[in-house]
Amino acid sequence: xxxxxxxxxxxxxxxxxxxxxxxxxxxxxxxxxxxxxxxxxxxxxxxxxxxxxxxxxxxxxxxxxxxxxxxxxxxxxxxxxxxxxxxxxxxxxxxxxxxxxxxxxxxxxxxxxxxxxxxxxxxxxxxxxxxxxxxxxxxxxxxxxxxxxxxxxxxxxxxxxxxxxxxxxxxxxxxxxxxxxxxxxxxxxxxxxxxxxxxxxxxxxxxxxxxxxxxxxxxxxxxxxxxxxxxxxxxxxxxxxxxxxxxxxxxxxxxxxxxxxxxxxxxxxxxxxxxxxxxxxxxxxxxxxxxxxxxxxxxxxxxxxxxxxxxxxxxxxxxxxxxxxxxxxxxxxxxxxxxxxx
Amino acid sequence: xxxxxxxxxxxxxxxxxxxxxxxxxxxxxxxxxxxxxxxxxxxxxxxxxxxxxxxxxxxxxxxxxxxxxxxxxxxxxxxxxxxxxxxxxxxxxxxxxxxxxxxxxxxxxxxxxxxxxxxxxxxxxxxxxxxxxxxxxxxxxxxxxxxxxxxxxxxxxxxxxxxxxxxxxxxxxxxxxxxxxxxxxxxxxxxxxxxxxxxxxxxxxxxxxxxxxxxxxxxxxxxxxxxxxxxxxxxxxxxxxxxxxxxxxxxxxxxxxxxxxxxxxxxxxxxxxxxxxxxxxxxxxxxxxxxxxxxxxxxxxxxxxxxxxxxxxxxxxxxxxxxxxxxxxxxxxxxxxxxxxxxxxxxxxxxxxxxxxxxxxxxxxxxxxxxxxxxxxxxxxxxxxxxxxxxxxxxxxxxxxxxxxxxxxxxxxxxxxxxxxxxxxxxxxxxxxxxxxxxxxxxxxxxxxxxxxxxxxxxxxxxxxxxxxxxxxxxxxxxxxxxxxxxxxxxxxxxxxxxx
Ligand SMILES: Nc1ncnc2c1ncn2[C@@H]1O[C@H](COP(=O)(O)OP(=O)(O)OP(=O)(O)O)[C@@H](O)[C@H]1O
Ligand SMILES: [Mg+2]
Numbered sequence: 001x002x003x004x005x006x007x008x009x010x011x012x013x014x015x016x017x018x019x020x021x022x023x024x025x026x027x028x029x030x031x032x033x034x035x036x037x038x039x040x041x042x043x044x045x046x047x048x049x050x051x052x053x054x055x056x057x058x059x060x061x062x063x064x065x066x067x068x069x070x071x072x073x074x075x076x077x078x079x080x081x082x083x084x085x086x087x088x089x090x091x092x093x094x095x096x097x098x099x100x101x102x103x104x105x106x107x108x109x110x111x112x113x114x115x116x117x118x119x120x121x122x123x124x125x126x127x128x129x130x131x132x133x134x135x136x137x138x139x140x141x142x143x144x145x146x147x148x149x150x151x152x153x154x155x156x157x158x159x160x161x162x163x164x165x166x167x168x169x170x171x172x173x174x175x176x177x178x179x180x181x182x183x184x185x186x187x188x189x190x191x192x193x194x195x196x197x198x199x200x201x202x203x204x205x206x207x208x209x210x211x212x213x214x215x216x217x218x219x220x221x222x223x224x225x226x227x228x229x230x231x232x233x234x235x236x237x238x239x240x241x242x243x244x245x246x247x248x249x250x251x252x253x254x255x256x257x258x259x260x261x262x263x264x265x266x267x268x269x270x271x272x273x274x275x276x277x278x279x280x281x282x283x284x285x286x287x288x289x290x291x292x293x294x295x296x297x298x299x300x301x302x303x304x305x306x307x308x309x310x311x312x313x314x315x316x317x318x319x320x321x322x323x324x325x326x327x328x329x330x331x332x333x334x335x336x337x338x339x340x341x342x
Numbered sequence: 343x344x345x346x347x348x349x350x351x352x353x354x355x356x357x358x359x360x361x362x363x364x365x366x367x368x369x370x371x372x373x374x375x376x377x378x379x380x381x382x383x384x385x386x387x388x389x390x391x392x393x394x395x396x397x398x399x400x401x402x403x404x405x406x407x408x409x410x411x412x413x414x415x416x417x418x419x420x421x422x423x424x425x426x427x428x429x430x431x432x433x434x435x436x437x438x439x440x441x442x443x444x445x446x447x448x449x450x451x452x453x454x455x456x457x458x459x460x461x462x463x464x465x466x467x468x469x470x471x472x473x474x475x476x477x478x479x480x481x482x483x484x485x486x487x488x489x490x491x492x493x494x495x496x497x498x499x500x501x502x503x504x505x506x507x508x509x510x511x512x513x514x515x516x517x518x519x520x521x522x523x524x525x526x527x528x529x530x531x532x533x534x535x536x537x538x539x540x541x542x543x544x545x546x547x548x549x550x551x552x553x554x555x556x557x558x559x560x561x562x563x564x565x566x567x568x569x570x571x572x573x574x575x576x577x578x579x580x581x582x583x584x585x586x587x588x589x590x591x592x593x594x595x596x597x598x599x600x601x602x603x604x605x606x607x608x609x610x611x612x613x614x615x616x617x618x619x620x621x622x623x624x625x626x627x628x629x630x631x632x633x634x635x636x637x638x639x640x641x642x643x644x645x646x647x648x649x650x651x652x653x654x655x656x657x658x659x660x661x662x663x664x665x666x667x668x669x670x671x672x673x674x675x676x677x678x679x680x681x682x683x684x685x686x687x688x689x690x691x692x693x694x695x696x697x698x699x700x701x702x703x704x705x706x707x708x709x710x711x712x713x714x715x716x717x718x719x720x721x722x723x724x725x726x727x728x729x730x731x732x733x734x735x736x737x738x739x740x741x742x743x744x745x746x747x748x749x750x751x752x753x754x755x756x757x758x759x760x761x762x763x764x765x766x767x768x769x770x771x772x773x774x775x776x777x778x779x780x781x782x783x784x785x786x787x788x789x790x791x792x793x794x795x796x797x798x799x800x801x802x803x804x805x806x807x808x809x810x811x812x813x814x815x816x817x818x819x820x821x822x823x824x825x826x827x828x829x830x831x832x833x834x835x836x837x838x839x840x841x842x
Contacts, residue, residue: 221695224693226678
């Protein structure tokens, strides 16, 4: 931390306060949005600013948060992963598929010991991530298209596994982490926090993390620097799939059921969290810190809208508008940054 | 001589600072219609900054700014454009994904009354304009697919024929071959005679003396001299630029130079019958430890492709690379780097991270040597500081974003990336492009030092001076084939040009 602070200080000195603030716009704007929204809902509804409700918000954003960790890596590399929600879904379904269900559940499943079921499910999502990785790096399919195909493939596997039915049981470890709590704190919040922290540490303090930023910042330069760009991109796609898979397993435990299309809203939510937080869609800028702010913006917005009296159909529109505003800021911040660095 | 007329452009007491860095301090500058005004100065002297102020890129500065005697303030490059000022930037600023024609007409494409672009007309007119300038390309081809020198020519053509009354060229010749430079000069003289005011920045002092009417010298953000070109000499200009005697620094290489006896060090690289469709034919040579092998040729002769193949960025159609006795076919640049090969490409943009600090740029290629899993930023900065001192990169602040360095200083950073853990084979494309005379001299010394440490070094350049100043042995590449080798014999600029 100290290192990046001295660098920042030197940066500020070299550039002057105005340009420095402008260059930090992508970090400042989401934070201001968060503060503004929180204050707004706090005044608008007495039930919003309570400790209980903070707990609700945290729990509500946990699954998105887990998925968004991996997606942050992908977007930092200037790629996209549209298969996150489908992979979450299929992994959640797989872990249920490998668990003994009650007799009234009409699924031809394959009951296995819990640890094996979890392991197989993780392998499954990692494998799907690997297919994304190979398509992107070896064959050269743009990630947008490759993961669009994967979205369909994963949905197809889900459909085959559950055949329109609903499964309920998951291994006990998963059901504890997904729906249990310790000392009043839901395990799922703890898991999300640990994964976000781990993602942050990897991105900030490891060599791999640096490579992710550099590949995202200028892919050609990364290649001319002798980095194995394909390996880095491939790894990032696998990380994203595994994070989605974990999110999917815990999500299934959290919702109490595993079924088709259960995670559909998480695709947009996860992308929104990352982008609203200020991570650049052009790669190389942002990070888990931004994603956390983005998660809170989304969480506060979704939760807050439930506390005020608004037409529930209007809510969808409001969310869309906020997302649009965030995108505008994202692109605008990039331009400012390019200008100051010229 | 032009004193009787009033300048079309006049700047008085211009001061510009970027936060802590003072780039310009109280500079006066005047440009007359019908004059070519040369601008020289060390890397980071402030030349580009002043030109960007004129072109409206940096709207914030202090001082007076007059166009045709009228005090003016541009708020953007668009304002400057409207006032008839056009600039070729030091960094290529073309749009690689657009066609040649679109680039030529960037911003003012011919449209019909409905606002629809008239493609056919645009292509035809672009083709005509370029042909007038001696460039024959398909106007509908994608610009990014052309060699970098051609891209530069097209950008110059666009600016020259935009109808601007004031034209600024910031190091326009860095990627051009001698005949292309000649053509450019002919065009510049014609435009001058038609009354255009032209500013021409270059580190090639001979070119400046040859083409310009007036020369201004910058040092450390100040104007230190302004004279008629006819009344000065190369030595005097260099002395004004760097404050010490210039004779030693720039050799003109018109006389014969004798190459040393070839090195008998072990063969580090053996290239065997390398071919690549339409770019390289049966290229074979060896590079030995402790020698600098120069490869000279005109733009488009296949140098760029050859360097990319050596670094695993391009795959040859046939032929073999043998590094340290083992046959290699690099699947990636990472594999080449691991095998001990390093490349500095001719374009800075290609290997530098403009939005990252200098120290991250210096350390990126050697991170795996510095740290296993966790980064060691303190060590990275220490390494970068050392390189910044060695190469005299200015300003010497390793936390500064790379994009804030002047062009020549960025080029030094590109070299610095490979110097901490020297590779076995170092491939340098145009290593001194954009560097001032002092910095060129520094690079010559660095390369000699690396050679003494037993590296094999290959220098590829389209400038005879660069090859002559660095190489122990010289190969000439012509249309993809090696046509001549100079070993242990006299060589001069003319002999090289003749062979190519
Ligand atoms: N956008 C910027 N932000 C901060 N500092 C800058 C910026 N642009 C230029 N500078 C600084 O201003 C000084 C002058 O730079 P400039 O680019 O004008 O030099 P130059 O004479 O064109 O050099 P070169 O021959 O290397 O191109 C340098 O010290 C440079 O680091
Ligand atoms: Mg410059």
